[in-house]
Amino acid sequence: MKLVFAGTPEVAVPALDALIASGRHEVAAVVTRPDAPAGRGRRLVASPVAERAEEAGIEVLKPVKPRDEEFLARLREIAPDCCPVVAYGALLPRVALDVPAHGWVNLHFSLLPAWRGAAPVQHAIMAGDEITGASTFLIEEGLDSGPVYGTVTEEVRATDTSGDLLTRLAFAGAGLLSATMDGIEDGSLKAVPQPSDGITTAPKITVENAHIDWAAPALRVDRVVRGCTPAPGAWTVFRGERLKLIQVAPVPDRADLAPGELSVGKNNVYVGTGSYAVELHWVQAQGKKPMRAADWARGVRIHSGERLGV
Numbered sequence: 001m002k003l004v005f006a007g008t009p010e011v012a013v014p015a016l017d018a019l020i021a022s023g024r025h026e027v028a029a030v031v032t033r034p035d036a037p038a039g040r041g042r043r044l045v046a047s048p049v050a051e052r053a054e055e056a057g058i059e060v061l062k063p064v065k066p067r068d069e070e071f072l073a074r075l076r077e078i079a080p081d082c083c084p085v086v087a088y089g090a091l092l093p094r095v096a097l098d099v100p101a102h103g104w105v106n107l108h109f110s111l112l113p114a115w116r117g118a119a120p121v122q123h124a125i126m127a128g129d130e131i132t133g134a135s136t137f138l139i140e141e142g143l144d145s146g147p148v149y150g151t152v153t154e155e156v157r158a159t160d161t162s163g164d165l166l167t168r169l170a171f172a173g174a175g176l177l178s179a180t181m182d183g184i185e186d187g188s189l190k191a192v193p194q195p196s197d198g199i200t201t202a203p204k205i206t207v208e209n210a211h212i213d214w215a216a217p218a219l220r221v222d223r224v225v226r227g228c229t230p231a232p233g234a235w236t237v238f239r240g241e242r243l244k245l246i247q248v249a250p251v252p253d254r255a256d257l258a259p260g261e262l263s264v265g266k267n268n269v270y271v272g273t274g275s276y277a278v279e280l281h282w283v284q285a286q287g288k289k290p291m292r293a294a295d296w297a298r299g300v301r302i303h304s305g306e307r308l309g310v
Helices: 010-022 048-055 069-076 118-125 164-188 218-227 295-302
Strands: 002-005 026-031 036-040 043-044 057-063 083-086 106-110 129-139 148-155 234-238 241-251 260-263 269-271 277-283
Touching: 002 010, 002 048, 002 069, 010 026, 010 048, 010 083, 010 164, 026 048, 026 069, 048 057, 057 069, 083 118, 083 164, 106 164, 118 129, 118 164, 118 218, 129 164, 148 164, 218 241, 218 277, 269 295, 277 295
Parallel strands: 002 026, 002 083, 026 057, 083 106
Antiparallel strands: 036 043, 106 129, 129 148, 234 241, 241 277, 260 269, 269 277
């Protein structure tokens, strides 16, 4: 088939690579978000998908909105059979959805209908899911509600951050998306409507969602830290300034600390929660680089009875 691939961030690159490497389909063009300011200089930078497409000599389209007439006209000229999508980042209007004969097929990082929305991996970790995965489905105008072509499953490991899990899903999902294109082309794959039960939603994680509540149980604290790493980053307050929490670990045999209360040993830093303590492994103070929690604690000279979150 002739394909137009839509995607923007680094997590979409493995799927684009898989489609290019398959040799069975032609990636005629790539649709991605416009160049965005990045870094200290805030200079405009092309998306990871745009950079990869340019390396491969593939035409790159960067509409401000996918309903822009110039973009739609070019899409019609290309006349793709199907448009595979991975984390494109903009809503597709009906006028665009109707262009390819086989529609737009999205790779979504959950087992639909669970975790429809922008942050499925983060929500799966924060909810304590033991199994998640990826799904390919035909895009409709509803939120991730279209019929499903296929799925792959992935175990959520006890120490997974959302970054860890998303990286594995990006590569597993790349194979799924490529196989989905093959099945659509040869007619062996039919999309199946999603069940009406088991629907959960996964809205974008905000900075406030990443604020640690030390009265919550230790397992909840650990899940929020892992789910919000690397972005937007879990945080608390220490001496009136934000402290980013990069890695913690529950310590079930340490239940003597009040919520937020700090206890510092020679090489360990513990914090009380609503159940038992967590040990801080890596933190990042405001304006500083990430560091081991024990090094941070030595530097700030924590007093007996001091708490996080105050």
